[in-house]
Amino acid sequence: MNRVRKSGVLTPAIYLVDTNDKKIYMEYLGERSMTLKDFIRELDDLTHPAMDVIVQKMAQNLALMHKGDNIHGDLTTSNMMLRPSLNYT
Numbered sequence: 001m002n003r004v005r006k007s008g009v010l011t012p013a014i015y016l017v018d019t020n021d022k023k024i025y026m027e028y029l030g031e032r033s034m035t036l037k038d039f040i041r042e043l044d045d046l047t048h049p050a051m052d053v054i055v056q057k058m059a060q061n062l063a064l065m066h067k068g069d070n071i072h073g074d075l076t077t078s079n080m081m082l083r084p085s086l087n088y089t
Contacts, residue, residue, distance in 0.1 A: 007065055009061050009065055012026045014027075036081070
Protein backbone atom coordinates (compact mmCIF):
# COMPACT_ATOMS: atom_id res chain seq x y z
CA MET A 1 0.00 0.00 0.00
CA ASN A 2 2.54 2.59 -1.12
CA ARG A 3 1.29 6.04 -0.34
CA VAL A 4 1.64 9.24 -2.25
CA ARG A 5 2.41 11.85 0.36
CA LYS A 6 0.95 15.32 0.06
CA SER A 7 4.17 16.38 -1.68
CA GLY A 8 3.39 13.87 -4.45
CA VAL A 9 6.25 11.46 -3.72
CA LEU A 10 5.47 7.75 -3.52
CA THR A 11 6.69 6.33 -0.20
CA PRO A 12 6.19 3.16 1.82
CA ALA A 13 3.97 3.38 4.88
CA ILE A 14 5.84 3.85 8.16
CA TYR A 15 4.50 1.58 10.91
CA LEU A 16 6.84 2.27 13.81
CA VAL A 17 9.87 4.38 14.67
CA ASP A 18 11.89 2.83 17.48
CA THR A 19 14.12 5.61 18.77
CA ASN A 20 15.70 3.37 21.41
CA ASP A 21 17.01 0.80 18.92
CA LYS A 22 17.20 3.35 16.10
CA LYS A 23 15.02 1.29 13.75
CA ILE A 24 12.25 2.19 11.35
CA TYR A 25 9.59 -0.40 10.55
CA MET A 26 7.95 0.21 7.21
CA GLU A 27 5.83 -1.39 4.55
CA TYR A 28 7.33 -4.43 2.84
CA LEU A 29 7.71 -3.69 -0.86
CA GLY A 30 7.98 -7.27 -2.05
CA GLU A 31 10.74 -9.73 -2.72
CA ARG A 32 11.57 -8.24 -6.12
CA SER A 33 12.14 -4.71 -4.81
CA MET A 34 15.70 -3.43 -4.49
CA THR A 35 17.66 -0.35 -3.65
CA LEU A 36 18.52 1.99 -6.46
CA LYS A 37 22.18 1.34 -5.60
CA ASP A 38 21.76 -2.40 -6.24
CA PHE A 39 19.85 -1.75 -9.46
CA ILE A 40 22.62 0.48 -10.80
CA ARG A 41 25.23 -2.12 -9.83
CA GLU A 42 23.29 -4.84 -11.66
CA LEU A 43 22.84 -2.59 -14.68
CA ASP A 44 26.64 -2.20 -14.77
CA ASP A 45 26.46 0.46 -17.49
CA LEU A 46 26.09 4.12 -16.55
CA THR A 47 25.43 4.94 -20.21
CA HIS A 48 22.39 2.63 -20.35
CA PRO A 49 19.20 4.52 -21.40
CA ALA A 50 17.58 3.50 -18.09
CA MET A 51 20.01 5.84 -16.32
CA ASP A 52 18.42 8.85 -18.03
CA VAL A 53 15.01 7.77 -16.74
CA ILE A 54 16.39 7.17 -13.24
CA VAL A 55 18.09 10.55 -13.01
CA GLN A 56 15.00 12.34 -14.34
CA LYS A 57 12.72 10.55 -11.84
CA MET A 58 15.11 11.27 -8.96
CA ALA A 59 15.19 14.97 -9.87
CA GLN A 60 11.39 15.15 -10.15
CA ASN A 61 10.87 13.49 -6.78
CA LEU A 62 13.52 15.60 -5.08
CA ALA A 63 11.94 18.76 -6.48
CA LEU A 64 8.51 17.65 -5.21
CA MET A 65 9.94 16.91 -1.78
CA HIS A 66 11.64 20.28 -1.52
CA LYS A 67 8.60 22.10 -2.88
CA GLY A 68 6.61 20.49 -0.06
CA ASP A 69 9.23 21.61 2.50
CA ASN A 70 10.40 18.03 3.04
CA ILE A 71 14.13 17.58 3.48
CA HIS A 72 15.32 13.96 3.68
CA GLY A 73 18.72 14.63 5.23
CA ASP A 74 20.34 11.41 3.99
CA LEU A 75 19.11 10.89 0.45
CA THR A 76 21.33 8.32 -1.24
CA THR A 77 20.82 5.52 -3.72
CA SER A 78 21.07 3.14 -0.75
CA ASN A 79 17.79 4.41 0.67
CA MET A 80 15.84 4.82 -2.56
CA MET A 81 13.82 1.76 -3.46
CA LEU A 82 12.65 0.41 -6.78
CA ARG A 83 9.72 -1.91 -6.98
CA PRO A 84 8.87 -3.73 -10.19
CA SER A 85 5.61 -2.77 -11.82
CA LEU A 86 2.68 -4.79 -10.58
CA ASN A 87 1.50 -5.07 -14.19
CA TYR A 88 4.20 -7.50 -15.33
CA THR A 89 3.24 -10.83 -16.87
